[in-house]
Amino acid sequence: xxxxxxxxxxxxxxxxxxxxxxxxxxxxxxISMEFCEKCVTALIGPSGCGKTTFLRxxxxxxxxxxxxxxxxxxxxxxxxxxxxxVDPVQVRRRVGMVFQKSNPFPKTIFENVAYGMRISGGxxxxxxxxxxxxSLKGAALWNEVSDxxxxxxxxxxxxxxxxxxxxxxxxxxxxVILMDEPASALDPIATQKIEELIQELKKNYTIIIVTHxxxxxxxxxxxxxxxxxxxxxxxxxxxxxxxxxxxxxxEDYVTGRFG
Amino acid sequence: MKKKCAERIGFALLSSAAVxxxxxxxxxxxxxxxxxxxxxxxxxxxxxxxxxxxxxxxFPAILGTFLVSLxxxxxxxxxxxxxxxxxxxxxxAGRMTRLxxxxxRNLSGVPSIxxxxxxxxxxxxxxxxxxxxxxxxxxxxLLTLPLTITASEEALKTVPKSYREGALALGATQWYxxxxxxxxxxxxxxxxxxxxxxxxxxxxxxxxxxxxxxxxLPHLPKSLFDQFMALPYHLYILATQHHDIAKVRPIAYGxxxxxxxxxxxxxxxxxxxxxxxxxxxxx
Numbered sequence: 001x002x003x004x005x006x007x008x009x010x011x012x013x014x015x016x017x018x019x020x021x022x023x024x025x026x027x028x029x030x031i032s033m034e035f036c037e038k039c040v041t042a043l044i045g046p047s048g049c050g051k052t053t054f055l056r057x058x059x060x061x062x063x064x065x066x067x068x069x070x071x072x073x074x075x076x077x078x079x080x081x082x083x084x085x086v087d088p089v090q091v092r093r094r095v096g097m098v099f100q101k102s103n104p105f106p107k108t109i110f111e112n113v114a115y116g117m118r119i120s121g122g123x124x125x126x127x128x129x130x131x132x133x134x135s136l137k138g139a140a141l142w143n144e145v146s147d148x149x150x151x152x153x154x155x156x157x158x159x160x161x162x163x164x165x166x167x168x169x170x171x172x173x174x175x176v177i178l179m180d181e182p183a184s185a186l187d188p189i190a191t192q193k194i195e196e197l198i199q200e201l202k203k204n205y206t207i208i209i210v211t212h213x214x215x216x217x218x219x220x221x222x223x224x225x226x227x228x229x230x231x232x233x234x235x236x237x238x239x240x241x242x243x244x245x246x247x248x249x250x251e252d253y254v255t256g257r258f259g
Numbered sequence: 260m261k262k263k264c265a266e267r268i269g270f271a272l273l274s275s276a277a278v279x280x281x282x283x284x285x286x287x288x289x290x291x292x293x294x295x296x297x298x299x300x301x302x303x304x305x306x307x308x309x310x311x312x313x314x315x316x317x318f319p320a321i322l323g324t325f326l327v328s329l330x331x332x333x334x335x336x337x338x339x340x341x342x343x344x345x346x347x348x349x350x351x352a353g354r355m356t357r358l359x360x361x362x363x364r365n366l367s368g369v370p371s372i373x374x375x376x377x378x379x380x381x382x383x384x385x386x387x388x389x390x391x392x393x394x395x396x397x398x399x400x401l402l403t404l405p406l407t408i409t410a411s412e413e414a415l416k417t418v419p420k421s422y423r424e425g426a427l428a429l430g431a432t433q434w435y436x437x438x439x440x441x442x443x444x445x446x447x448x449x450x451x452x453x454x455x456x457x458x459x460x461x462x463x464x465x466x467x468x469x470x471x472x473x474x475x476l477p478h479l480p481k482s483l484f485d486q487f488m489a490l491p492y493h494l495y496i497l498a499t500q501h502h503d504i505a506k507v508r509p510i511a512y513g514x515x516x517x518x519x520x521x522x523x524x525x526x527x528x529x530x531x532x533x534x535x536x537x538x539x540x541x542x
Contacts, residue, residue, distance in 0.1 A: 059428065061427070064423075064424070064427065066351055066352060089430055089432050090430070092427060092429070092430045093429075096428065096429070099421065101421065103419075103425045105425060105426075105440055115426070115429055115431075115439075115440075116430060116431075118439075119426075119430055119431045119432075120430070165425075168425075168429065169428070169429070172430055
């Protein structure tokens with residue numbers, strides 16, 4: 001079903017019959033989904049439908065939670081990231097993440113962006129400075145902060161903090177960027193900036209974004225998956241999901257009949 | 260009318276309870292400062308006791324308490340902080356963790372004399388450290404561990420989860436995330452716990468009674484395996500064991516004041532640390 005909707009596009013990441021359990025409670029049931037390279041895929045659905053849990057499976061962020069169990073496979077360039085041989089730390093360097101609530105570290109703006117590079121080490125000062133600048137430019141923040149890189153990141157506005165977190169993720173040079181409702185706590189203007197940024201980023205990165213805001217999903221994404229009660233009800237090209245969905249439940253949700 | 264009366268009585272009882280607490284502290288301080296301050300002098304702080312402890316100062320006791328406290332810190336800090344980091348960051352919720360926490364809670368309820376006896380068996384006899392600075396310091400380190408661990412864990416809990424997750428999401432290992440993005444913000448809080456634990460240990464008599472503190476020594480300790488004099492024990496001797504208690508009473512008061520001052524210094528520095536730390540977390 002999924003392969004039919006992606007005509008000729010390269011698949012960057014995919015899940016195969018992915019199920020997820022908190023203890024004995026299933027949170028995700030048999031999800032098979034594909035993400036094409038340099039596309040934006042939106043995950044929508046009512047609260048508690050499992051979309052955030054799903055997103056956090058994609059970079060093994062759920063590993064830090066106790067008593068969870070994952071079944072099925074998640075392939076990143078045809079390699080199963082849940083293979084026992086795979087180091088989750090390496091997965092997270094390739095699959096970056098931006099959280100719902102912006103979480104700048106209480107360090108300077110510069111050190112926030114440089115954090116990922118310091119983990120692996122082996123960069124010269126000049127290389128780090130260069131990459132910090134590139135990343136801040138990539139996150140459309142450079143012009144606003146270039147003269148105060150040594151100020152605390154906590155002094156930035158909410159929207160700037162979120163773009164800083166995006167810059168921090170970019171500095172690690174990931175291939176995929178996961179975004180968990182990145183604009184849900186921001187005002188409309190800051191939200192617009194993030195959305196424009198996503199359009200810019202998709203030229204180089206594969207982006208998967210969870211959003212509560214259906215207009216946002218319609219605006220920014222190429223593909224949309226609709227989750228309901230831990231199941232993937234439908235995934236298709238975004239314009240199709242919002243104009244002519246294949247399932248009744250999807251239609252009810254996107255037209256606002258429940259949610 | 261009846262209700263109002265009950266309200267007044269309740270208020271009077273509760274407020275007088277609060278006032279009593281201040282009053283007791285006030286009386287103690289008044290007594291000790293009033294009787295001790297006159298004794299405090301430079302010679303008193305820097306000289307050894309003379310003439311069967313009826314003359315001279317209390318320098319060996321100050322030095323002994325300082326040395327023992329040093330040993331306590333050296334052992335309690337890494338052990339306490341390490342255990343707290345393990346419990347808060349790594350340990351999975353399970354029977355083992357619950358058991359460990361239960362053990363820590365119970366340890367804090369063990370009477371200090373029991374620690375003293377335990378110290379004799381473990382450090383003095385089994386490990387053959389003898390009655391010494393080392394044995395006493397280790398015993399006090401054990402005594403402060405519950406406080407150090409609990410306070411350190413509380414400090415770690417104040418660091419938001421998002422700092423850890425943010426670091427992990429950038430490809431940090433768990434230890435790297437803890438080292439660079441959790442500990443720097445938790446350490447001042449952890450230190451506060453350590454200092455409060457130390458303040459308690461420095462005033463203890465029972466744990467050092469059998470493990471290293473001496474009644475009187477003509478010389479200062481030369482190594483970690485020597486016996487030592489300590490402020491709380493010295494005070495105990497002057498107050499109850501001396502052959503001429505009435506004559507050494509002023510010296511006893513002076514010793515009490517020095518000990519009190521030392522502990523007050525430790526406690527206020529802990530409070531200052533915590534204050535600075537909270538200011539920093541807020542900004």
